[in-house]
Amino acid sequence: MSSGNDELPTPDILRGLSQPRFSRRQLLQAAGWGGAALGAGALLSACGVAGTGAQAKTTKSSIEKFWAGKKKTGVVNWANWPLYIDVSSTNKDDHPSIDLFEKHYGIKVHYYEVIQDEGPFFAKVEPSLQAHQYTGYDVAVITNGIYFTKYVELGWFIPLDHSLLPNFNKYAATKYKHEGFDPGNVYSIPWQSGFTGIGYNPKYVGEDINSYWDLFNPKYKGHIGMFGNNDDLPNSILVAMYGDPAKTGPKQWRAAAKRLNEQKPLVRQYFTQNYIESLKSGDLWISQAWSGDIFQANASGGSNLKFVIPKEGGVIWTDNLTLLKYAQNPVSGMLLMDWYYRPEIAAMVAEYVNYITPVPDARQWVDKDAAKAKGSNKASLEYIAKSPLVFPTAAEYHETYNYRVLTNKELSVWNSIFEPIYLGA
């Protein structure tokens, strides 16, 4: 599969030129680390940590019971990742899609770009949720994967009232209604998705990359980057070896870990951030990468990196809109979530963030905007409209796999197998 392999237009004609964007994932790590350190303090105040896992099973009646009598409120507090929403051309703190929502419903949205990484955000909301208190956020964007499962098992998401999601039901791509990590969208609907694939710098890599095993090529020794996390690192290799990670168990995990250990002498860094800069500078030549990061790096100029979804199959992850437990404005939160499934609104976000939108019909609106636009703006919008990294085809979706969903028990086995690879000696 070479869907991601098509040539990007030269960076200067991409619309991003006028708005240098940072990678959503390129953590403004300073803040993240600081927060982590503070979070540790809160933890220490409790000798034992009470579990909340024995949550009542989410049944239809319990959902109805929760939502009965809940009314629209005048505000909604929304936690999202940095630079992950449309921005007005005149004021970067202004988000036109939110303005339209506020005007339409008369609900004030407080938008917080507070999620720099899954762990630190979890650490931030955990003390409140443990204490049965409102976290200050109604809607939070949580990536599927290990943390998503943790929230579900802890009972920290509010099950959604689908009668408040008419646009989601009408416009969401079919794939997003059958997610393995949340069947039936009980707790979540997607915000944006992205691929974990391979990014490389053609200046140093003189061939077309199309396989995970290119990351194991000794000729790139010392310049190979891998993700130092428990989601992307293991799942990619499982896809390369076995296809769907959902069909693998501890035996396959150990075999995958063995391959990764063999690869270790070639790897320069198991990174948690900043890999884009390293790819640009030539410290890394080839690396695991997230699709939108590469797109945005090129769009902001100064680099001509390439991104491919390997032929063995891509790994797709989804950032999800969720309602955190003890939310004070659940109904308004749901109205906000559904708002982003209006195709014209989804298009506004897609044009800016360049990740995969869950609303295929948004494409028509991007086309319309492209028709109206001029010059470099036009070229970039046209590029987005036809980009498989923003609007994948059904066939392309078919060849991609989700992260392995891990139960709490499986998780400790999984961690003990894969963690020593990137934390080892």
Add this chain to the structure above:
Amino acid sequence: MTLRMRARLAPYLLILPGGLWLAIFFVIPIIALLALSLDTGNLINGFRETFHVATYVNQLSQYHTQFIRSFVYGTIATAAMIAIGYPVAYWIAFHGGTRKSAYLFLLILPFFVTFVLRTVSWQFLLADQGIVLGTLKNWGLLPQGFRVLSTNFAVIAGLTYNFLPYMVLPIYVALERMDKGLLEAASDLYANRREVFRRVVLPLSIPGVFAGILLTFVPAVSDYVNAEILGGVNQVMIGNIIENQYLVNNNYPQAAALSFVLMAALLIGVFIYARALGTEDILSVSSG
């Protein structure tokens, strides 16, 4: 209350704020940390106190490499800081003239930028094809495959750089407050400059060095930012492990056990060190 009683209580009342501070922010958290480290369980089902000492054994057998590495890095970085910091402090104290405070200001100026950004800047400067290494490679002075980032050297250099002022300043204070008459006296007694340094200046500045070591060794050993940004596959430090156990895996007892061992090791080291060299001089430096 009688005057006598009041007089007897006064010293205790005076240490009360400090004592409370220490109790609330050190003693209680340490006990909580110790208790947590002996829990078993997980986030979903909760953690219960089971006095599970085996956690310590498991964690240490699994991560002793990173532990030892952190102490080795810390030791080398501290030695490097003395080697770099002492001459700097000496020069400012004895040859700085009227511009002493300007030099000191220049020394700490980079540290107005946050820790992480300073470290990230080194990543940029020392990139394989960056402005330093790239240029040297183009001139043929370095082989193409040479790199600094993702090596032990990079991490130790990062630690040395980031904590350097905490070494220079105490040494500077020790040297600065030295009675210059002593140096003249030594010269009058026919000591040459080397002898003056060896027998007068150095012994009198040792408390400053000791204070510097305390201020730098402890944070350097437990640091994880430098290893994360400047290090690579084989530079993982114990701080990174603790961060991962706490933030990524939510293995709170394991994280607590590692933190406790690290803290205990550092405390014991500092204690032995203090017994060997005495603490009175340090107090005089830090208050001087």
